[in-house]
Amino acid sequence: MEIIDKWVAEFLIRCQHNPRVSPTNLLSALRFGDSGDCLKLKVSSVLLDLSDSLTRGSVDEGTLDLLEILEKLLLQQCSVITESHKSAYCWTAAECTLRFMWPLDPLDGLFTDALERIWTKRIGFLKESGSGLVSDELLKWEADLKKAVEDPEMYQRIRESNIRYTAISFLNQLLKEQWGLLGSSSLESVAQRRFRKRKAENNVEGDGVRSREGPNGVDERTGRMETEEEGTMGSQEQKHESSPDKGDKMAARELKDYLLEIQRQIDPSTRQVQEPNDAFDHSVNVTPQPSRVNRTGTSGQDHIETPDNASEKGSSSQGTWSGRVRPRLSSPVPLNVSPLKKTNSPVRRPKKFWTPEEVEALRAGVKEYGKSWKDIKNANPAVFAERTEVDLKDKWRNLVR
DNA sequence: ATAGGGTTAATT
DNA sequence: AATTAACCCTAT
Incomplete structure (x- = not known):
């Protein structure tokens, strides 16, 4: 198991309160x-x-x-x-x-x-x-x-x-x-160290390195990334108060990349059949569909609440993983919130016909809850594991027709 | 979260 | 071309 896997797992355990990601699934998936x-x-x-x-x-x-x-x-x-x-x-x-x-x-x-x-x-x-x-x-x-x-x-x-x-x-x-x-998880510590170092480098070389911002001036907060940990970087300077959250943004984005990736692997509801145009050679098949990753609030510590923009393409974030081999996970398709291109749906969810069981559960659900699709889904999470609330609504529309 | 219009792909 | 089931998008 790669060390980064451990870090990501640890990070997730510490800060995730997403009920859809079961820790036992996580730990058995990572097998330490x-x-x-x-x-x-x-x-x-x-x-x-x-x-x-x-x-x-x-x-x-x-x-x-x-x-x-x-x-x-x-x-x-x-x-x-x-x-x-x-x-x-x-x-x-x-x-x-x-x-x-x-x-x-x-x-x-x-x-x-x-x-x-x-x-x-x-x-x-x-x-x-x-x-x-x-x-x-x-x-x-x-x-x-x-x-x-x-x-x-x-x-x-x-x-x-x-x-x-x-x-x-x-x-x-x-x-x-x-x-x-x-204290801080290993992942956070390293992220802190890295962006501190980068900040120092940037300040030495003057401007130049700034990769452009998204079209819609992003407004992201990165919570408490500044808590100190073992003084491994003692010599690095502390005195750069200017542009304090630039590094935070980049570090948060990196973290988010990882979290999106690993969450897709762990959470079966975001996993789909193999994409034909999949250019990667990794063994796991994960359909890039970022809009489907459900991120419920992380209880105050919002390291990863970053409305993303399309600007993080390969070339611009070169320094990010320099010298370090990025683990086998593929890169996620960047979330696209650009105002110009509103539709960012690379793939359509494969069509899956409703089983008689599902229909029956839906009928019973409507009888009991009315058109509260969320309640109906929550009442039989197993049956409707593969259906969204909107799916229920659409199916009902078909049924009553 | 839900309703309702729109799209896609299969079937007739 | 019309119909249909499943799915997507968006305004409220």
């Missing part, structure tokens, strides 16, 4: 192994998984797994284990046990099984391996829970307490801390 590299990527994905399970409202033994994995990764990174991490683990373990304390008598249900599985085996293993997650708090819980087997009063007290809330609070705190500790 067990090696000690790309730690940031792995940490990011574990955090994302934790985040996901929290939004699903599940605090279970899978959460314990994730916390243990996270500890290993952080140790490889030579980070310290934070208090929130320990507390989150401790309270999650307690919550996992509490879940089996529904019978009134401790010996009735699966409580003793859970005690054995979680506290004796799992945490026993942690103790053996000298894990930092074994805190005093955890040991106290272990003692209390084991005592509860024989002490009905203790059992009742624990049984009625709200452990879950505390566990979730600590998990949230842990997530917040860890995302913060990660």
Whole structure:
């Protein structure tokens, strides 16, 4: 797996909140192994998984797994284990046990099984391996829970307490801390470094290098690309306040190129059959159809919210990837928002006839929701995976005719 | 997001 | 040439 793939994956994990791109799809598509590299990527994905399970409202033994994995990764990174991490683990373990304390008598249900599985085996293993997650708090819980087997009063007290809330609070705190500790993604860091360098070069050579702007003066913002990271470029100067966002624009555009490309590979709904005029030799077949890439907001961090213009043709952006081999992904067709040429639809979506199932689902949908095509589509996402809301509307128009 | 007019390609 | 299904474009 190329390093740039890892970076892009990491970047996506950190900033994407596009529901159409499932992280599990992403990670399996990129297949990274067990090696000690790309730690940031792995940490990011574990955090994302934790985040996901929290939004699903599940605090279970899978959460314990994730916390243990996270500890290993952080140790490889030579980070310290934070208090929130320990507390989150401790309270999650307690919550996992509490879940089996529904019978009134401790010996009735699966409580003793859970005690054995979680506290004796799992945490026993942690103790053996000298894990930092074994805190005093955890040991106290272990003692209390084991005592509860024989002490009905203790059992009742624990049984009625709200452990879950505390566990979730600590998990949230842990997530917040860890995302913060990660800082900029590798991709962003390199992009920053590159455009800084370019800015420096441009300032040395005078004007000249400026590639022209699109016909419609682009108005793009690039969010917080300026956050600092490891001082690898210490000697590069800091003093160029003039034209501060020029480099930002170019870097953002490069990032966006990558994101569009990789998103097309990952997101099946933007993938189509092989284009006959495809001039590239890469193995993946991706129909260039930028207008179809659905970009839902990226939660405040808008690195890539750039209304594109047609000016980024090959020759003008020469310096961009100089000296670096662009990975095997093909170049996306530039989004064309030029006022002169309003139609920029290189290909028409291949015609696909409606199946009886789809028609039936549409009929039922209209019956239930009326002409709320969006609702109908959302009600049966699987059936209508290949249909847009407009498709539904058009089909209905045909049906009632 | 939806409605409605327009286009494309297949079928008659 | 007319009809039709699916798809595209744009104004609201």
